[in-house]
Amino acid sequence: MKTAVLHIGIGNVGRELLEQVTTYGSDLVYHGLFDVAGGLFAADGLTSSQLHAFPENADKAVAALDCVDQMTDPFILVDTTAINLTLPVMKAALQRGGAVTMSNKKPLTGSQADWDELHALGGNRLFYETSVGAGLPVISTLKSLLATGDEIVEIQGCFSGTLGYIFSELETGTSFSAAVTQAKALGFTEPDPRDDLSGMDVARKVLILSRVLGKKLEINDVAVEKLYSDALADLAPEDFIKQVSTLDSEYAQKATDAKQAGNVLRYVATVSPTEHSVRLMAVPATSDIGGLHGPDNIIVIKTKRYLDNPLIVKGPGAGVPVTAAGVFADCLAAELVLKGEHAL
Ligand SMILES: NC(=O)c1ccc[n+]([C@@H]2O[C@H](COP(=O)([O-])OP(=O)(O)OC[C@H]3O[C@@H](n4cnc5c(N)ncnc54)[C@H](OP(=O)(O)O)[C@@H]3O)[C@@H](O)[C@H]2O)c1
Structure with missing residues (x-):
């Protein structure tokens, strides 16, 4: 069973993550890419030429929140932006039964009420290892x-x-x-x-x-x-x-x-x-x-x-390849949770 990926923020870390996942993440399939330029979405998965043409082929009218609302199969929402606007999409993804991974600290450092809500919705489907120490195992160790x-x-x-x-x-x-x-x-x-x-x-x-x-x-x-x-x-x-x-x-x-x-x-x-x-x-x-x-x-x-x-x-505690690999590892852990194969 494949797991769909919707990914927001195709900058340094995001671009490297896309490369790593499409090279080594055999059961992860990109269905959506989103950046300031707009989005790209395909309900049955994006092709490699579509992925590599992004963001030139981005559509301003395609928004991550609308795409989350269309997801029916298991999916992971990834946030590698550096903005504080992704919380509503994350909450929607978790409410829909998806998992969320992020290297972006902003959704985690707003109000305590937002943190509590995100964790209440997410439970073991919420991953943010790279928010502290990039690829180092800090959060998982704690x-x-x-x-x-x-x-x-x-x-x-x-x-x-x-x-x-x-x-x-x-x-x-x-x-x-x-x-x-x-x-x-x-x-x-x-x-x-x-x-x-x-x-x-x-x-x-x-x-x-x-x-x-x-x-x-x-x-x-x-x-x-x-x-x-x-x-x-x-x-x-x-x-x-x-x-x-x-x-x-x-x-x-x-x-x-x-x-x-x-x-x-x-x-x-x-x-x-x-x-x-x-x-x-x-x-x-x-x-x-x-x-x-x-x-x-x-x-x-x-x-x-x-x-x-x-x-x-x-x-x-920083660096594009190690940070992207940390988010990738979180995606693999999220995939196991969505398949019911991971206990923690
Ligand atoms: N680099 C590291 O070593 C490292 C380590 C640990 C954690 N992190 C965290 O990882 C995140 C990404 O880092 P980075 O170095 O890849 O930063 P980056 O290159 O600035 O990437 C951020 C991406 O998000 C996009 N973006 C901005 N506003 C957006 C919006 N409204 N909707 C969708 N996408 C939007 C940016 O587009 P534009 O460029 O067009 O604005 C850019 O492509 C940051 O939160 C950073 O703190 C990075």
Whole structure:
């Protein structure tokens, strides 16, 4: 039995996912593709030439929500957009008995009420492994720990490849402004680096992890330390880049102070019974988090069972092939659930 795929957001991750699924996902058949340009839908499946011609052959009048309403066979709705407008389509897909997979964090980081509704509708048909740590097994690890009766004591980690790169550079004597400029040139930052330096992307990941643990909270409940001064907050992006060097001496001092104490600076996310935060910390250079270099991510999970020797997941926390593969793996898990062959 084949499983139909309706896929919204054919950008970097979406295009790679399409490639991976059509190459390796023998029982997954694309029935719909949707992007800003419009949609493409065929009730009996799209041909490979139709898929490869997208978005040139997209039709403005074909909308994902209407196509979901036409689905009768088992299907998976995939969201690889970066927008906060896909929640209604997801809810409709789940109500119709479909499964939902996503790399997009936005549907998961709105109100607690939306999270609750999505999970009440979705149950085990809702997958978002790549929303934290891209292809790394973070969400599934937490869910397995919880399902087997373990208790999470504390989660700490670094979930921003961009900030990881910047603070690793600082250790080698590079100035803050040079590190930011290099990260931008390497394509690690958003077009406006303040989108990374604000800490909000990491805060969204803290919100998702906290909610997976069953906590009820909103994004404003996460304490966020942003990495630039208020004076630089309202500048145009090109002026921000010109003036970011005004932060150099402050960060050079922090890096020097940290080094003298045997520490390094890391932008750390913490989830514990008393804390939901993202902030710059000086951590021992010899610690697991201190030993992280460059854009890699790490999550250190302390539980009742993994207390003295925490469970650690570490590796690339971004990247198109690994993220697409993570969504693909979620699609394969969703396929098993829809076929009634998967218990968790
Ligand atoms: N790249 C990574 O390493 C990584 C890792 C983990 C998670 N993610 C998440 O994965 C998602 C996709 O990332 P990406 O790098 O592939 O981003 P991207 O290249 O910007 O892709 C997003 C796609 O969604 C499309 N889109 C925008 N508005 C839409 C709408 N109203 N309806 C349908 N499609 C719409 C965009 O079209 P336009 O380009 O025409 O606007 C674009 O094709 C993001 O949420 C990102 O945070 C990415």
